[in-house]
Amino acid sequence: MKPLRLSRLLAVPALLLAACAGSSSQTPPPQPRQYPQQYPQQYPQQYPQQYPQQYPQQPYPAPQPQPQPQPQPQPQPAPQRPLLLPLVGPVAWQNEVRSVLAELIASLSPTNAARVRGIPLVFDPNPNEVNAFAGCDEKGAPYLAGTEGLLEAVDAIAQTKATDELYGTKTYEQYASVVIPQLVKSDKASPALPPGIIPPQALADPRRLSRAHEIYDDIVAFTFGHELGHHYLGHTGCANGQAMTGGPSPAGLANLVTNILPGLNQPNEVAADGAGCVNVLDTGRARMGMGFRWTEAGAFALLDYFARMERAAGVSPLNPIGFLRSHPNPAFRIPIVQAVARTWWMQHPG
Numbered sequence: 001m002k003p004l005r006l007s008r009l010l011a012v013p014a015l016l017l018a019a020c021a022g023s024s025s026q027t028p029p030p031q032p033r034q035y036p037q038q039y040p041q042q043y044p045q046q047y048p049q050q051y052p053q054q055y056p057q058q059p060y061p062a063p064q065p066q067p068q069p070q071p072q073p074q075p076q077p078a079p080q081r082p083l084l085l086p087l088v089g090p091v092a093w094q095n096e097v098r099s100v101l102a103e104l105i106a107s108l109s110p111t112n113a114a115r116v117r118g119i120p121l122v123f124d125p126n127p128n129e130v131n132a133f134a135g136c137d138e139k140g141a142p143y144l145a146g147t148e149g150l151l152e153a154v155d156a157i158a159q160t161k162a163t164d165e166l167y168g169t170k171t172y173e174q175y176a177s178v179v180i181p182q183l184v185k186s187d188k189a190s191p192a193l194p195p196g197i198i199p200p201q202a203l204a205d206p207r208r209l210s211r212a213h214e215i216y217d218d219i220v221a222f223t224f225g226h227e228l229g230h231h232y233l234g235h236t237g238c239a240n241g242q243a244m245t246g247g248p249s250p251a252g253l254a255n256l257v258t259n260i261l262p263g264l265n266q267p268n269e270v271a272a273d274g275a276g277c278v279n280v281l282d283t284g285r286a287r288m289g290m291g292f293r294w295t296e297a298g299a300f301a302l303l304d305y306f307a308r309m310e311r312a313a314g315v316s317p318l319n320p321i322g323f324l325r326s327h328p329n330p331a332f333r334i335p336i337v338q339a340v341a342r343t344w345w346m347q348h349p350g
């Protein structure tokens, strides 16, 4: 067993699937799309309309009344989302995760929030690990942990997907096809976005940087919402609302990340996925007035990434990648998140 390799995938919350299997149309030089028009329409409308319509009808084979043609979405008087500042570098990424976590906790029930409020979030500076987890330190105090490699990966996903949305490019596919095969082969490979993937003319586009910021938030919300769930659901056994310590030292954390492999506990993983997804959606609803609304899309983006890693690693039982041993297969987790999200949207129309 190779702990480094194992831990690379190990505790990453089960999230990812992405509906971006690439079609390979020829790509003319990327041109910026009409951002202000297209983009506020696209996002807010996508989920609220699609879900309540689509899902309730599926179980009924009976002929459906023809759906009334929906009035074409008119340019909403909807508030334009404010442009967000770029998130650049580990300090900004870490601070953003803390901010997202605070919002997630604020949306929990009072009981659950009391269990996890104040839990320290610590980062392993290892840039090559892609990892996040919930644990108890040597004193039995709870902590949440992420690696710098995880934040590098989320940044790369966010930057490429934002570029693809605005410019019609396929930079996420390019990034994934270049970086993921290396990640599963070498402990030294970095998940960071390599130079040259983002078209030069898009690099400094403030709309792209703002959109990447939104996607980053959406992905880390699910990632750490899942880990938070392990604590308040009692899976770790050490989050009881007690006084918090500062969490493990970086050195101690590196040791934990490298050497502690949580056993795969499928029911707990399913529960954490469900709780994390609901927490993200509740928080998204609570922050509707703030512009961008978090949804399960971040979960699917993350799960897609890990599904790609798993495919690249192969399915041999001798494969050193430990993700499957520590978390359910992303292909298993994606339908869970879909089902939880579908139920949530039905319960929260509009």
Ligand SMILES: [Zn+2]
Pocket: 011, 012, 013, 014, 226, 227, 230, 268, 269, 272, 327
């Ligand atoms: Zn988990």
